[in-house]
Amino acid sequence: MTTDNSMDRRTFIQAAGALAAGGALAIGVATYVAMRPGAADKLVAHRHSGALPIDNPNADAWLDLDHFPVTMLMQQITTPHPSELAVPELWVRAMHNGTDIAFHLEWGDTDVNDMDKMVAFRDSVAVQLPVAEETDATAPKTSVTMGLAPVAAQGTTPATPGQTVHILHWKASWQYDVDKGRRTVKDLFPNMYNDVTPEGLLGEANSLVFYPGVFAGNSMSARERKSPIEELIASGFGSLTTHEKQQANGKGVNEKGRWRVVLSVPMDSGDATKAKVRAGTSIPVAFAAWNGTKQNRGARKQYANWVPMEVEA
Amino acid sequence: MAEVNNWQLGRTMQYPYPENRPRRQIAWVFDTNKCIACQTCTIACKSTWTWGSGQEYMLWNNVETKPFGFFPVGWDVELMNVLGPAKWTGGKLESQTIFEGLPAGERVKGWLPAEEDWASPNIGEDEPVGVAQQGSYIPSMPHNEMWFSYLARICNHCTYPGCVAACPRQAIYKRPEDGIVLVDQSRCRGYQECAQGCPYKKVMFNNNTRTSEKCIACFPKIEQGLQPQCVTSCIGRIRIAGFISPPGQVNPQNPIDYLVKVKKVALPLYPQAGTEPNVYYIPPMHAGRDYLHQMFGPGSDEAIKTYQNTKNDPELLGLMMLFGSTERIMHRFRVEGETAIGMDENGAELVRVPVREPSWVRTYFDEVRGAYNHNIT
Ligand code: SF4
Ligand code: SF4
Numbered sequence: 001m002t003t004d005n006s007m008d009r010r011t012f013i014q015a016a017g018a019l020a021a022g023g024a025l026a027i028g029v030a031t032y033v034a035m036r037p038g039a040a041d042k043l044v045a046h047r048h049s050g051a052l053p054i055d056n057p058n059a060d061a062w063l064d065l066d067h068f069p070v071t072m073l074m075q076q077i078t079t080p081h082p083s084e085l086a087v088p089e090l091w092v093r094a095m096h097n098g099t100d101i102a103f104h105l106e107w108g109d110t111d112v113n114d115m116d117k118m119v120a121f122r123d124s125v126a127v128q129l130p131v132a133e134e135t136d137a138t139a140p141k142t143s144v145t146m147g148l149a150p151v152a153a154q155g156t157t158p159a160t161p162g163q164t165v166h167i168l169h170w171k172a173s174w175q176y177d178v179d180k181g182r183r184t185v186k187d188l189f190p191n192m193y194n195d196v197t198p199e200g201l202l203g204e205a206n207s208l209v210f211y212p213g214v215f216a217g218n219s220m221s222a223r224e225r226k227s228p229i230e231e232l233i234a235s236g237f238g239s240l241t242t243h244e245k246q247q248a249n250g251k252g253v254n255e256k257g258r259w260r261v262v263l264s265v266p267m268d269s270g271d272a273t274k275a276k277v278r279a280g281t282s283i284p285v286a287f288a289a290w291n292g293t294k295q296n297r298g299a300r301k302q303y304a305n306w307v308p309m310e311v312e313a
Numbered sequence: 314m315a316e317v318n319n320w321q322l323g324r325t326m327q328y329p330y331p332e333n334r335p336r337r338q339i340a341w342v343f344d345t346n347k348c349i350a351c352q353t354c355t356i357a358c359k360s361t362w363t364w365g366s367g368q369e370y371m372l373w374n375n376v377e378t379k380p381f382g383f384f385p386v387g388w389d390v391e392l393m394n395v396l397g398p399a400k401w402t403g404g405k406l407e408s409q410t411i412f413e414g415l416p417a418g419e420r421v422k423g424w425l426p427a428e429e430d431w432a433s434p435n436i437g438e439d440e441p442v443g444v445a446q447q448g449s450y451i452p453s454m455p456h457n458e459m460w461f462s463y464l465a466r467i468c469n470h471c472t473y474p475g476c477v478a479a480c481p482r483q484a485i486y487k488r489p490e491d492g493i494v495l496v497d498q499s500r501c502r503g504y505q506e507c508a509q510g511c512p513y514k515k516v517m518f519n520n521n522t523r524t525s526e527k528c529i530a531c532f533p534k535i536e537q538g539l540q541p542q543c544v545t546s547c548i549g550r551i552r553i554a555g556f557i558s559p560p561g562q563v564n565p566q567n568p569i570d571y572l573v574k575v576k577k578v579a580l581p582l583y584p585q586a587g588t589e590p591n592v593y594y595i596p597p598m599h600a601g602r603d604y605l606h607q608m609f610g611p612g613s614d615e616a617i618k619t620y621q622n623t624k625n626d627p628e629l630l631g632l633m634m635l636f637g638s639t640e641r642i643m644h645r646f647r648v649e650g651e652t653a654i655g656m657d658e659n660g661a662e663l664v665r666v667p668v669r670e671p672s673w674v675r676t677y678f679d680e681v682r683g684a685y686n687h688n689i690t
Binding site for chain 1 (some may be wrong): 364365366367369417418419420424425426427428431449479481482497498499500501502503504505508517518519520521522523524533
């Protein structure tokens with residue numbers, strides 16, 4: 001499945017023909033898409049020398065790479081389900097420099113959702129890697145369903161070990177936090193009035209208890225944000241947990257109705273609970289995407305099954 | 314889905330998790346007839362728990378005027394839309410709960426109120442149904458043609474919480490020690506599935522911390538044997554909090570059991586939703602009865618009859634007088650002659666009150682002062 005503006009080269013030539021014949025609609029979008037190479041037939045993490053362009057999703061180093069189109073599916077394995085297929089396709093590019101690996105994900109979304117607030121949901125995207133080393137990237141043993149919880153008979157310790165996955169999760173709202181600073185309630189609701197706040201009365205340190213998410217150390221509530229990407233681990237649905245060691249970074253931008261997001265992480269974090277990516281191997285990678293306009297969040301998402309990715313030597 | 318027993322429905326029902334009742338269950342009784350909508354409870358709660366930025370329109374306790382007041386706007390109208398009219402045969406619910414007959418891909422039948430629905434916490438205040446005509450008067454109960462009533466609301470700390478069922482990450486849990494339902498603030502990721510799934514709309518999103526929050530039943534007070542802020546601050550003394558015995562067990566000396574199970578004068582709110590809520594209401598006796606059937610189920614007529622007979626029932630009257638008489642949780646009560654006595658868990662006396670307050674009736678005309686007297690109650 002492809003979106004209207006994720007056309008391949010041939011479609012673009014046809015479209016260009018139509019334009020030449022007199023239809024002058026959407027020149028901007030068509031040109032924007034056409035300036036790039038075509039679709040790759042396999043996903044490759046290309047070897048790059050020097051620092052990876054993780055701060056600039058529009059860098060030539062990224063856009064000169066063929067994109068690998070990944071078909072997304074509505075998540076319908078566990079409840080709740082999304083109401084419709086809101087992100088039908090992701091374009092994936094990847095590169096590494098032997099130390100870090102970075103993914104470049106691109107998809108159509110004309111309506112930016114970069115707020116976390118009541119009845120409003122953010123756009124976001126995620127990359128999933130198995131923590132255990134997979135010998136066959138085309139047939140991974142780790143379940144794509146965010147890993148698998150350990151199986152145990154009632155009252156016993158698990159006989160079957162669980163499978164853990166390592167997830168990189170970029171959030172448009174966190175990108176906003178990093179770029180422009182965390183929105184206050186006044187930013188979200190300009191007419192909101194609050195005559196007395198705990199911090200106003202008790203000072204910052206003593207008021208924390210009145211911000212339970214902050215007090216509990218929840219990553220959602222963090223007041224200082226250095227990266228738009230959160231590293232998580234999971235062993236099955238509902239088990240997603242913020243990793244205690246946050247090392248991922250990257251950047252997302254939305255221009256001309258498309259998100260381009262770079263997610264970067266060390267290939268070997270030295271932590272056994274994270275995925276280890278070795279140059280010269282092939283590893284399975286899976287993806288998920290959320291569209292805030294369609295009230296996507298949590299399991300209400302689009303996902304893709306494991307895709308084998310060659311990590312250039 | 315598991316098959317669980319919901320005593321309020323007179324049947325078993327479908328629920329995502331097996332029946333697992335807490336060791337004891339906190340419960341409340343609110344007498345709607347005595348509420349004056351002063352909102353002291355609302356402010357007591359707000360100034361204790363939700364005065365942070367991000368919680369501006371978060372009222373864990375609210376008091377709304379029925380039928381035209383709601384917080385959030387239209388919440389129970391929406392619930393009726395989701396459920397359809399409740400069908401009862403005797404004490405058994407024939408229609409489906411929010412956990413049954415689910416649309417594909419959903420965990421509960423829910424909906425998310427719009428942002429603006431939270432912006433008018435006291436909308437519809439004191440608006441009656443019906444229109445007063447010239448010379449209208451209200452001759453008898455119920456006031457079918459023209460009425461309104463007050464409904465004080467908190468989280469029901471349900472036995473089968475809709476919020477727990479809706480959360481895909483088990484970030485909401487019911488405490489085994491007292492049945493209090495809490496959002497784990499370290500696991501919540503702000504999906505707002507709970508806000509969508511709670512039929513009473515008692516989980517709210519904190520716009521500052523980006524997590525969902527809800528009434529915590531003042532658990533630090535409960536742990537010390539004290540009743541929650543909304544109960545102890547209540548001007549109208551309409552509230553009592555205590556522990557309700559599990560289904561099939563009744564302790565007639567326990568105030569909550571006595572009101573809910575012995576006298577059946579206090580009823581759950583919208584029991585047809587299926588969550589087995591643990592706030593019980595004495596229905597407003599003057600309100601339209603059809604409305605009350607929908608709101609409190611088939612027991613509402615009998616409950617009102619019992620309530621209207623309170624003056625002839627020294628035990629019930631004595632207990633009603635004990636509402637709001639102590640900050641401590643009253644585990645037992647007894648009435649001795651003209652005195653009602655409340656006791657703690659060990660049977661030690663907490664408080665004693667007269668069953669009837671002394672009253673004086675003054676003469677209509679004060680001869681000495683040459684003035685007319687008013688009698689007030
Ligand atoms: S404090 Fe009591 S009387 Fe006043 S509004 Fe609340 S419940 Fe009603
Ligand atoms: S009233 Fe709502 S928030 Fe409270 S326990 Fe029940 S379902 Fe959960």
